[in-house]
Amino acid sequence: MKQVYSRPRSLKPAHFHYCPGCGHGIIGRLIAEVIDEMDLREKAICVAPAGCGMLVYNYFDIDALESAHGRGAAVATGIKRVRPENLVFSYQGDGDLAAIGTAEGFHAANRGEPITIIFVNNGVYGMTGGQMAPTTLSEQVTTTTPSGRNTKVAGHPVRICEVFAVLDGTTYLERVAVNKPAAIVKAKKAIVKAFRTQLTGKGFSLVEILSPCPTNWKMSPIESCRWIDDVMAKQFPLGVVKDVT
Amino acid sequence: MTIKTIFSGFGGQGVLSMGFTLANAAMLEGKYVTYLPSYGVEVRGGTANCTVVVSDEEIASPVASEPEFVVAMNQPSFARFQSVLTSGGLICVNSSIVNTTSARGDIEVLAVPTSDLAEKMGTIKVANMIMLGAFLKASNIVAFDFMLNNLQEILGEGKAKMIKLNRQALEAGYTFVKE
Amino acid sequence: MSGNAALGEAAILAGCTCYFGYPITPQNELTEYMAKRVPETGGVFIQSESEIAAINMVLGASVAGARAMTSSSSPGMSLKQEGISYLAADELPAVVVDMVRGGPGMGNISPAQSDYFQATRGGGHGDYKTIVLAPGSVQELTEVVPLAFDLADEYRNPVIILGDGMLGQMMEPVSFENIKPPKKYQKDYILTGAKDRPSRMVRSLLFDTKEEEEHNWKLFRKYQRMERNEVRYETFLLDDAEMVVVAYGTGARIAKGAIKRLRQENLKVGMIRPITLWPFPAKIMKETAQNGAEFFVFEMSAGQMVEDVRLALEGKGHIHFYGRPGGVIPTPIELFRAISRHYYQSRRGKK
Incomplete structure (x- = not known):
């Protein structure tokens, strides 16, 4: 009998702790599959963030470090400069990369550090209970914007890919989603391309992944997946934002 | 014997380089030495000063409370540092631009018109070396011949091209005091 | 350099x-x-x-x-x-x-x-x-x-x-x-x-x-x-010291200059200079206090290490403090005067 599905070697036999319908589990698996398929398990070093993505190191069966909130890109810089032959990627959420760690991400990108950032954008602070994130949409209700995000006082949703695109140091930036099978296939391709960009010495790569958070969006998983297409992707258009590979 | 000297003046008058040159020379002569510059905002346009301690034994404090010598290249420095000079100490003053009258009767004032002498040599930039020459004559902290013979090494790579001019300036200061 | x-x-x-x-x-x-x-x-x-x-x-x-x-x-x-x-x-x-x-x-x-x-x-x-x-x-x-x-x-x-x-x-x-x-x-x-x-x-x-x-x-x-x-420290003229200066780094350099002057005046002043601030050289302090010496803590602050000296002495010995916060570098002569004043005061106190 032909085996068509199994746990990637780069994942430990552990259960994901994520809420039902969360995108993190899909993204973690995609990364593990890519690492397996590109035969990178023995070269990969993951920098985990603070937030829901923090526990990825419990699932990845690769070398991993947990960084302080927002400092992933700086830590990854330190690792990559010492070990240029390794695959070094940071896994960061929207609070991590687009708020507290903007400076670290922005300047690593500007230096053209040959690292990869997997940027999970779900528009809220998940682990702390659904507060406003820098990527929260206008009018979106969160626990700290109970009557909807008022952009006049709370600012506008930050488009990280577009911001980084103007930096001469960046090489490959793409925004994808994991809300339906076709999108997931594209997301995986983007991760492959990002890792390849790094390994061929072409420079800085980032894949922004729109990811559902049904718990904090107060939606069902299915509604969440639809909401990404119907609402979120309007603010965060999918596709390649920059590619100078 | 421990000799403490404070070099002082405007930033840009070469005050720190005077002190550094003396410290380097004393080090090459085999003495214990510390060089402590004032730094930061003070060196950019304002007043600058540095303290050089030269000794036959290990130096405890690089900070001088009552220096034996002071070199003052401008008026504010003269006013400020003549008061800390030890009783019986010597203050070398750039008399071209400083009024050298002191209320203290227990110190010696050596007036050297360094700016004028420097202009005679064609460049105000060597005023500090002229003063250093005069200072060496008066203090004898480092043998003058030793300074001249090792000038290349003392001044370091950066100033290698300026050796001849610096030598002339040192000599001009030295002989001025002789007269 | x-x-x-x-x-x-x-x-x-x-x-x-x-x-x-x-x-x-x-x-x-x-x-x-x-x-x-x-x-x-x-x-x-x-x-x-x-x-x-x-x-x-x-x-x-x-x-x-x-x-x-x-x-x-x-x-x-x-x-x-x-x-x-x-x-x-x-x-x-x-x-x-x-x-x-x-x-x-x-x-x-x-x-x-x-x-x-x-x-x-x-x-x-x-x-x-x-x-x-x-x-x-x-x-x-x-x-x-x-x-x-x-x-x-x-x-x-x-x-x-x-x-x-x-x-x-x-x-x-x-x-x-x-x-x-x-x-x-x-x-x-x-x-x-x-x-x-x-x-x-x-x-x-x-x-x-x-x-x-x-x-x-x-x-x-x-x-x-x-x-x-890993405790490290340097002692200076400690053997016969009646007053022990505790200072570190730059402060200790200035204090050393002052102590040399004090010795010229025959004041029995020595120094313990912690090289490791943590772990703090508490043992040597306590031992020195047992010999009856008094302590003079000098810091370029309003008084921080002095707390560690106090902890180290566990109530024994008398501690004097002199601090200059705010980036002021005191001169050795200033410290000389401060130490000698405390030295004579404490002597009078003993008589």
Whole structure:
């Protein structure tokens, strides 16, 4: 009998702790599959963030470090400069990369550090209970914007890919989603391309992944997946934002 | 014997380089030495000063409370540092631009018109070396011949091209005091 | 050579291959020295976007197995505390130089010793300690810097070198002949990729309170080992001293000048100069107090180390304090007068 599905070697036999319908589990698996398929398990070093993505190191069966909130890109810089032959990627959420760690991400990108950032954008602070994130949409209700995000006082949703695109140091930036099978296939391709960009010495790569958070969006998983297409992707258009590979 | 000297003046008058040159020379002569510059905002346009301690034994404090010598290249420095000079100490003053009258009767004032002498040599930039020459004559902290013979090494790579001019300036200061 | 340059050269000779820093006065000469020297030796130099980024780059380089260093001054050190806490929690080696300046807030750029508490009490959040070394001369930097790297590797813990602008800017003759090539340390914790071994995980998040408590006790036992083995200090004219000055770093240099004068006047004054501020040389203080000596603590702060002296004496002996905060450098003669006044007062008190 032909085996068509199994746990990637780069994942430990552990259960994901994520809420039902969360995108993190899909993204973690995609990364593990890519690492397996590109035969990178023995070269990969993951920098985990603070937030829901923090526990990825419990699932990845690769070398991993947990960084302080927002400092992933700086830590990854330190690792990559010492070990240029390794695959070094940071896994960061929207609070991590687009708020507290903007400076670290922005300047690593500007230096053209040959690292990869997997940027999970779900528009809220998940682990702390659904507060406003820098990527929260206008009018979106969160626990700290109970009557909807008022952009006049709370600012506008930050488009990280577009911001980084103007930096001469960046090489490959793409925004994808994991809300339906076709999108997931594209997301995986983007991760492959990002890792390849790094390994061929072409420079800085980032894949922004729109990811559902049904718990904090107060939606069902299915509604969440639809909401990404119907609402979120309007603010965060999918596709390649920059590619100078 | 421990000799403490404070070099002082405007930033840009070469005050720190005077002190550094003396410290380097004393080090090459085999003495214990510390060089402590004032730094930061003070060196950019304002007043600058540095303290050089030269000794036959290990130096405890690089900070001088009552220096034996002071070199003052401008008026504010003269006013400020003549008061800390030890009783019986010597203050070398750039008399071209400083009024050298002191209320203290227990110190010696050596007036050297360094700016004028420097202009005679064609460049105000060597005023500090002229003063250093005069200072060496008066203090004898480092043998003058030793300074001249090792000038290349003392001044370091950066100033290698300026050796001849610096030598002339040192000599001009030295002989001025002789007269 | 200036203290800043000597520090940089000593670090390179001690095997430091990575330096990350953000400009702040009065330690820029060190960053500039490293910008030139580190690439010459094939190492990594990055002028980071902030002190926070610099310490996290150090963390990254350290977890990748390199000897890494960063440096800053007081306001920048406050920013680095986050990273230092993580280094301690992750048990990663690193050397952090703090050229202290007058504070709080922006303060000024003059030499000060007002960050003693920040350095010796951990500084960041959580139950941790760092070894703190306080060199007193440019030559001593060449001993302290390699020692800092060795201690960091030995204990897998960040080590702080506490100086100030005076030490950094001061020039003294210096020899590097004492620095030996670095020892090889077994680094079975670093991240290199999970090749021919199970994957490794470096983290400090321990949700399980039992696990976190055990981690804390493990760290605590390590700090106890440091307290037992790593206390360093210098004594000066201590044998017959009736008054013992306690001062460190730049303060100790000035105090030494004052003590030489006091001895000329036949005042029996000596000194204990802590070289490790943590672990603090408490034992020698207590022993000295038992001989009946009084203590004169001098700091370029409003009084921080004096608390450690008080703790060390456990109620024995009498402590005098003289402090000059705000970046003021007192002269030896000022200190001479202060010490002799206290000396005579306490003598009269005894009669």
